[in-house]
Amino acid sequence: MELRTLRYFVAVAERGSVNAAAGVVHVTQPALSRQVRQLEHELGLALFERHGNRLTLTAAGAQFLPVVRDVIRRAEDALSAAEAFAAGRMVKLTIAAPTTTLTDVIAPFLATFGQEDPLPTVVEAAGTSVLNEGADLAIATRPPEASWERLDLAVLPLWAYVPAGHPWSSRASVALEELVGEPLVVLDRPFRPRQILEDALSAAGLGEPECIECSNPQVAQALAAAGRGVAVVSDDARFGLHGLRIEGAQGPLRISLFAAWSSGHHAAPGLAAIAARLREFCAERYGADVAP
Structure with missing residues (x-):
């Protein structure tokens, strides 16, 4: 069983058809169909029910999907960690934040990044659950759960x-x-x-x-x-x-911003440093009175 095949399974499950998924994973429709059927053969269970061109997950497939997503996330985390270890620094960074925060705070902040900073990717999402789904740093408008490392970033006006x-x-x-x-x-x-x-x-x-x-x-x-x-x-x-x-x-009336990350992250000190830079950036952009 290969990670590539597991990614194919997720793509088909999310899009509901082999044809739609084939364009996303850049594989021909016949090849993708063969890969999915091969995976079902290896597992010894049916993952999809077929209704013409539409596919729906079986009960087993629906239970298998979150397991596969977790496996893929862990594999990507391992690859990211290996790249960071080889480079001696964090190479890639995924930041998740609500829409307004991405537009008005995160995007201008990323414009200050230099060549030595990690290559950033942004995800539009609210809350900290995205830290369980592959994000490295989450920017939230509510205090994060105690299980996450946290830095208060700013208190901005409504x-x-x-x-x-x-x-x-x-x-x-x-x-x-x-x-x-x-x-x-x-x-x-x-x-x-x-x-x-x-x-x-x-x-x-x-x-x-x-x-x-x-x-x-x-x-x-x-x-x-x-x-x-x-x-x-x-x-x-x-x-x-x-x-x-x-x-x-x-x-x-004011809205608070918090940064959250996992203490177990392979680059936790680097994430803390980026969060601290973001806090300084907020104060520079909006004035010292927004400091928490």
Whole structure:
């Protein structure tokens, strides 16, 4: 049983057809079909149920899939470790972070990397579960579990964005009580800025404001620029919008960033150093007052 064959199995399982998976793994459809059938023969069990061109996992296949993913991840970790040992430093780095953090913080930070830094890859994901799936460093908006190493990176403001010409466009801040009197453009509930806003409204005993929901923070700002409402997000300003800090009953509304990694990672000291650099970068980019 080869790792290559296991990767083929995962590709077919994720895409539901040999034809779709063949384009991803760059193998012809007949060759991929043979590899999958050979794997089933080696294992002595059926991994897929075939319905014309569509494939669905059998019960055994569904149980086997996470095991295979774990094997592939461990193999990739071993290869990464070997490359790092041979080079005497970390060669590759996978960073996972939420959308806004990737765009406004991680991408500008990676632009400062030099030739001696690891080659970075980014993954759009929230939380620290990605550390179990191959990511080296996770940037989260909630405190990581105690099982992970952690560094507090920054505490950034939540912004209320208004277009030029809005009555608030010359102000630096807005009270939460004023904000709820305006139509708001907010992110869907799974997003951390929305949760922070709702927690602040609840703590202040304020009702639910009129809201337009969307699933992308840049779209939220675009809607604010189009005059549809005040966008409440944590992004950097776009479309010429003016940002106001939001003052709640317990102070300004803010969102925290944390770096997390495994203490057992082969390059744990290097990850700690990169996290420390990222913390310094946040302070340089947004000002010393964002330090945790």
